[in-house]
Amino acid sequence: MADASSQIARTVATAPPGPFREFWSSFKENRGAVIGLVIFASFLLIAIAAPLLAPYTPNAQFRDHLLQPPVWEAGGSWQFPLGTDPLGRDMLSRLLYGARFSFLIGLVVVGIASFFGVVIGVLAGFAPRWGDTLIMRVMDIVLSFPSLLLALVLVAILGPSLINAMIAISIVLQPHFVRLTRAAVLSERGRDYVTAARVAGAGPIRIMFRTVLPNCLGPIIVQAALSFSTAVLDAAALGFLGMGAQPPTPEWGTMLAEAREFILRAWWVVTFPGLCILVTVLAINLMGDGLRDALDPKLKRS
Structure with missing residues (x-):
């Protein structure tokens, strides 16, 4: 009985780690990726809790405090720790609520672009x-235009608004998912497990989306993470040009x-929003590098 228990214990001890533990073991080796994940998670929590953290509503105006400097500058006060904008609105409150819009833009854009891009890429591969x-020639035509210029043209056609900006950025990012998914499908569709599924009587839709696609998710997840930062950056650029979110x-x-x-x-009215964009995009890019190292077997450290 004791020998059986010790044998079971040795078997459990030598069992291979689960997929998540293996992923985290590779991911945490990249310190920059871990820092990026912490910053990203912090901004996400701030975005969710913005109504609780913000001292004022984002559009509340205090006409007696126009362009008041931050608290550490001469003339600043703790009433507005990061100062106010030209209309007397609290910068801290607007930055906190701005995180909500940036994460909403990233999620919607990546969701639309990845869904349609993956579907089209799988269909192209088969x-x-x-x-x-x-x-692929249609995707090449879309990719031949500078991304921001194409987004500007699409928003000009659809009309300036946050929703139209998200649609335009989704269209611009979609070809990247199509090309990546197609390449992954072409490398997988000739493998033995696909042939076995075909012999077992699986239909083409099942083979494409239930058999092959799950084995192509690694690079798609990495592309989604990097596209998130691109979406935030492009949306900010469109907003700066007056073609995105409107005042x-x-x-x-x-x-x-x-x-x-x-x-x-x-200086604070432009510095703080710019820093938020910079830190968010940098954190997502660092996290994307870690995801690439952890999910691509060719890049995993020995």
């Missing part, structure tokens, strides 16, 4: 040669656009 060629929406790019004429008089 399509006849003429269908594959047609799909008084507390979106970081729109806040920069509203304050650009006061850059010499009140």
Whole structure:
């Protein structure tokens, strides 16, 4: 009985780690990725708890405190720790609510772009040669335009708004998912497990989306993480150009656009939104590098 128990204990001790434990073991080796994950999670919690953390509503105006400097500057006060903007609105409150819009933009854009991009990429990978060629030439045409310029054209056609900006950015990012998914499908569809599923009588839809696609998710997840930062950056650029979120929406790019004429008089109205964009995009990119190292077997450290 004792020998059996010790044998079981040795078996459990030598059992291979689960998928999540293996992923985390590889991910945490990249210190930059862990720092990026902590910053990303912090911003996400701030975005969720913005109504509880913000001292005021984002559009509340205090006309007696126009362009009041931050608390550490001469003339600042703890009433407005990060100062106020040209309309007397609290910068801290607007930055906190702005995190909500930035994360909403990232989630919606990545969700739309990845869904349609993955579906089209899988279909292209299994399509006849003429269908594959047609799909990929269309994607090449979209990729031939500078991403921000194409997004500007699409928003100009649809009309300036936050929703139209998200749709435009989704269209711009979609070809990246199509090409990546197609390449992964082409490398997987000739493997033995696909042939076995075909022999077992699985239909084409099941083979595409239940058999092959789950084995292609690694690079798609990495692309989604990196596209999240691109979406936040492009949305901020469109907002700065007046083609994205419209005032008084507390979106970081729109806040920069509203304050650009006061850059010499009140540095804080442009510095704080710019820093939020910079830190968020940097954190997501660092996290994306860690995901790539952890999910790509060729890049895993021995």
